[in-house]
Amino acid sequence: MVAIQGRRYIIPGLILAALAVVLLSTDRSHVVIREQVDKFKQYQQGKKDPAKEAKPPGPKYLPAPEYVPPPVVDPFISLATSPPPSIPRWNVPEKNLHKKYQLPYAPPLFIGFTRGWPLLVQAVVSYITAGWPASQIYVIENTGTQWANPRGRLSLQNPFYLNHNSLKSLGVNIIQTPVLLNFAQLQNFYMHLSQEREWPCLAELNAALHSGERWGTRFFAYDHLTLVNRAAYEDVGGWDTYIPYYITDCDMHQRLLMHNWTLDARDVGVISDVNTVLKDLRALYREPAAELDYRDPNPPEKTAPGAAEQDGKGSRDGEPAREGGEPEHVEYWRRLQAVVDRMVEYKKGDRGRNTWQSSQRGGEGEPFYYSSRGVQRAFDMLTAVGGQIYEEKWGHKDCALIEGGRLKLEDQWRVAHDWD
Structure with a gap:
């Protein structure tokens, strides 16, 4: 009977303990906030009466850049006042071309954008004039500036500037990410869009289905243009967002090979990687x-x-x-x-190869302004940390996880360093 009665007090006791933890946590938060407010008030009083509070030393600023590039120029300024010229007649896309290949949908082309408007509009126009239907091009605005670009609040010298009116006059689609995503997150966002809109992959689906091949990607000029089989990427768990930038492609492609998905290359047109x-x-x-x-x-x-x-x-x-x-x-x-x-x-x-990333250095005072120096420095730091995470994840330093490390998909985060 005593044991039974004791159990009756277990649940009320747990509830009281939980309430105490919540109250103590909440009270501690209030204390921290009050301390911050009090310190700020003391600092303000010190500014008015130096005798009351000794001022801390001011910040030590970094030297200004010795060289600042000239302002960037919009390479398609005529779009602001007139529609684009006609596509060369020999490159005008055939209407409903996807039906010719028994595809139930028009395959989309995703072009991700974070910064560098001149290069973006050049890429878009290149595809359109080469014959890719503008209605099938989706520019993914991944700037983290919310609605500043659609409302015309950013200037051309702002690294995150994107001209919605110009892209609409070209006839392409624009999709905005809810927040700024890193490269790996953006690739997973593409998968999300494909799932949401029932796009199983981006092209060549019919032939692959009939061949029975477990194909993961088709590279056209490596990853400058890549055809993606969504099912393959889902099978290996998508992109690893803890490896945000460089070498995350090695991580994904090696995992695809570990699960017997093929990586193949195809020749199509002329695709050039430029920084001008x-x-x-x-x-x-x-x-x-x-x-x-x-x-x-x-x-x-x-x-x-x-x-x-x-x-x-x-x-x-x-x-x-x-x-x-x-x-x-x-x-x-x-x-x-x-x-x-x-x-x-x-x-x-x-x-x-990436000098263009530092070309736009303006935008100070505009919505969601972020120092161009800070963007580049943070990007470099995240890239370096991502490389370290990759090494810890696989216990191996380079991209040769299979032939160099004899690793399997199940070996993630289970292997000691092979260089120690």
Whole structure:
């Protein structure tokens, strides 16, 4: 009987203990807040009467950058006042082309954006003028600036600037992420969109289904354009968001291979990785009036004005096709490709491939402003920490988890360092 009576007091006792914990936690929070408010009031009083409170030493500021790149230029400024030119007739996409391949939906193209408007609009226009239907392009605005861009609250020099009106005039779709996502989170967001809209993958589905192949990805110029099988990515648990940036692709692709999903490559068109921008994007529409040249949005400090621009000029700029030679539009394409090839080579210079990331340094005083120096520094730190997490997760340093570490999917977070 005593034991039974004792049990009757267990639940009330637990409830009282829980209430005590909540009350104590809440009371402690109030104490912390009160301490912060009191210290601030004391600081304010000290400003009015220095005798009452000794002022702490002021902050020690970092030196200002010795070099600031020139303001970026919108490469498609004419979109602000007029619609885009017509797509070259030979690249106009066939209506409902997906039905020709027995696809039940029009496959979407996701283009993620966080910063660097000139490069974004160049990428979008490149796909449109190459024949990708604008209605199937989805720009994912991942800026973390909430509704500032749709409301036109950010300026061109702000790294997170995106012109919604210009993209709408091009006919593409815009989807906003609710908050700023890192790279791995953004890839999982794509999976979420595909699940929500019932897109099983991004193309080539019909042939793969009939072949019975366990295909995970199709690379076109590696990951500059990638076809994704959503089911494969879900099977291995999606992207690891604790590895936010570089080397997270190694983590994902190795896990796909561990579960017998294939990674394959296909050739399609010409896809170029650049860090510079055509001076006038009307050139991609084959507009004769457009200057066939490029501009570095973050030119090197010691470059003479205009030198980087002149380096990109194509030969025989503006010269019509010679009699008996190639059709004019083919010759123009070759000259355009020659300029793009120079842009690719320019990116391979000794300054690194991501110089464009520091080109826009304005926006101070605008909504959700964040220092461009802080963005880059935080990005570098997160990248470094992500690499360390990858090494701890697999006990291995490089991408060769299978052939170099003989690891399996089940080995995550179970393996000691193989370099100790």
